Amino acid sequence: MKIESKDTDIESLLVGSYFHIPRFQRPYSWDDENLNDFWNDVVVNQSEDYFIGSMVVFKKEKQQFGVVDGQQRLTTITILLCVIRDCFLKVGSNDLAEGIHQLVERKDRSNRNEYVLKTETSFPYFQEHIQKFDDDPELDVDIQIEEKNLSNAHIRFNKLVGSVISAIDNDASIPEENKNQVKIDKLVNLRDAVLNLSLIFITLDNEDDAYLIFETLNTRGKDLALTDLVKNHFSKHLKARGAVDHARLKWESMLDTIHNSSSDIASDNFIYHFWSSRYEAVPLKKLFPKIKKEIIKATAKEYLNSLVSDSKIYRSIHEPTYEWSKNESEVSDSLYALQMFKLSQPTPATMSLVRAYREDKIKYKKLRDSLSAIEKFHFIFTAITSSRSSGGISAMYSSFAIRLFESKDSQEASNLIQEFVTKLRDKRPSLEEFNVAFKEVIYTNSNSKQKNLVRYILEKFSLHYGYKFPVDFDELTIEHLSPQKNIGHDGWTESSIGCLGNLIFLDQKVNGELDIKGFLEKKYILNDTGCSLPEFILNTNEWTPDHVYRNAEEMAQVAYSEIWRI
Structure with a gap:
């Protein structure tokens, strides 16, 4: 590997x-x-020959270089130069504006206009909306994350440079007839400060060396990203x-699928779960060396295609409205519950199950029942008892996911799923543990962090008993049979008021009628309006904290043995 280096400055770099x-x-x-730090270092604390580090490139053609390291700084400098250029135009200094533009765009040896800095990923936004000189954009651009960052930098520098110009307008000590020249002088100083920035310019012979250097630079830096x-x-x-870079288009398609999700998912986590659902469970920090070893030239296309297809699966298990039809609502409901429980452990297994379904290795019923089993297990294991795993649960999920991925046919897949569900059933906490924890789930106005879990539980009980409501579940409200105003009176505490045994679902109209009435009056109104009530409540004429906890115990028994039974 041949490496050359030299000391230079930004102007020399852009001119040649x-x-x-x-x-x-x-x-x-x-x-x-980042932008404010750059501005303060370069402009506010201006000094001669300010050093901005090194820039690593590889030779493409004569005077044509590919950027390995330094692209963030080079892009930022180009944006700032474009802002200064546009400000020269605003103060009527066209020659100075055109002079700066020669560092942004100029004719090549074939007399064709060419931008000094060219980028593929943000094309054509960067060219049309920032680099273009004194002309309106001609192309509509689909704004993605990178374009938003470029736009933000452009807006930020316009404000910062604009504040410098505004300060001159507001300076009463400068005669009005001199202000325009002072603005020009200030912009010239700003331009020179940017162009005089010094750096070490490191050149590699070819692109293959660039891949190695890029990897080395980034594995040693703090900004390491698996993606x-x-x-x-x-x-x-x-x-x-x-002319068509298929690999780049596929990669961008995968990232678009992940980044456009309404759920909070990240590409690094996707790649980690992709690998652990197919090949091997490897800690995130140790994953790239494994990927680098396994993905070679002969297999790279196949792996990339798999990443593209699995990105849709990954999004669908985190965003239950994505690629699930109304006929698959039971599956999307289970996936929604797992997201509500804030779980990542089952992800390799859920990915593998959905993949097997999409590839027709298993039928819908098998997928539905499997995801339901995972949902029921984690309701008891995680959401209620807050049990902690020493690592065995994660290993179980990844092992199952890989074996399911490797299964040859539907019969083998079915056997693996049956074995997996049996393991989930065996790992459930005991009824005694569940009963204690179930009574500790509470919801009050001042303690509402478990509100979504409470709504989930009440909905499951309503479906189990076939309760009838005049509106959809989403429109129902949570009613405290003993009102929250009773906290601190007659033995009522926040725990007993907020306990599941004291909570029912009601539509808003009936809830408003009940207001803060006593128990018997509430019960009469509820019966009169035809509302469905638990049998325990129907069979009692008084309501104390003891009744609440007894009701919660009966609910826990039904929950464990019937509703969330695996």
């Missing part, structure tokens, strides 16, 4: 070269904090042939 941000690079990601490293690895093995 063209730069291309290759497809393995991460998107532009600087936020306001970036895996993208780089695929780019190394799947070179573009012809």
Whole structure:
């Protein structure tokens, strides 16, 4: 590997070269904090020959370079130069504006206009909305995360440079006739401060060396991202042939699927769960070396296709409205419950199950029953008893996921699922543990963190007993039979008032009629309006904390032995 380096500055760099941000690079990601730090270092605390570090590139053609390290800084500098250029135009200094634009866009040896900095991932937004000189954008652009970051940087620098110009307008000590020239002088100083930034320019001979350097630089840095490293690895093995870069398009399709989800999912976690649902459970920090070893040139295309297809599966298990039909509502309901429980442990298993269903290895009923078993297990194990696993649960899920992925036919898959469900059943906490924890689930106005769980439980009981309501479940409210105003009186505490044994579902109209009436009056109104009530409540004429806890115990028995029985 041949490496050359030299000391230079930004102006020399932009005057003599063209730069291309290759497809393995991460998107532009600087936020306001990064931009403010850059502005303060370069402009506010201006000093001669300010050093901004190194920039690593590889040779493409004569004076054409691909950027390995430094693309965030180079993109930021280009945006700031474009803002300064546009400000020169606003103060009527067209020559200075055109002078700066020569560092953004100029003619190549074939006399064709070419941008000095070219990027694929944000094309055409970066070119049309930022780099373009004194002309309106001609293309509509689909705004994604990178485009939003570029737009934010452009807006931020416009405000910062604008504040410098506004300060001159507001300075009464400057004669009005001199203010425009002072603005021009200030913009020239700002331009020169940017162009005089010094750096070390490191050049590699070829693109293959660039992949290795990119990986090395990023594995040693604090900004390590599994997604970036895996993208780089695929780019190394799947070179573009012809005008269409299929690998890049597939990779972007995968990221779009993940990033456009309404659920809070990340590409690093997706790749981690993808691997642990198919091949091996490896800690996230140790995963890339494993991927690098397993994915070679001969298999890279197959692996990338699998990532693309699994990204839709991953999104569908985290976003129950994505790619599930009304006829599959029982599956999406179970997936929603698992998200409400805030679980990641079952993800490899749920991915593998949905994948097997999508590939027609298992039927809908098998998928529905399997996900229901996971939901029921974690309701008892996680949501209620808050049991802790030493790692055996995660290992069980990953092992099952991999074996299901490797299964040859539907019969083998069915046997594996039956064995897996049996393991879930055997790992359930005891009824005694469940009973104690169930009575500790509470909901009051001042303690509402378990409200969604309470609604979930009340809905399951309503469905189990076939309770009738005049509106959909989403429109029902939670009613405290003994009202919350009783807390601190006659033995009532927040725990007994908020206990599940004291809670029922009502529609808003009836709930308003009950207000804070006494128990017997409430019961009379509920009977009179035809509302469904638990048998325990129907058979008693008084309501004390003891009644609440006894009702909760009966509910716990039904929950454990019937509703959430695996």
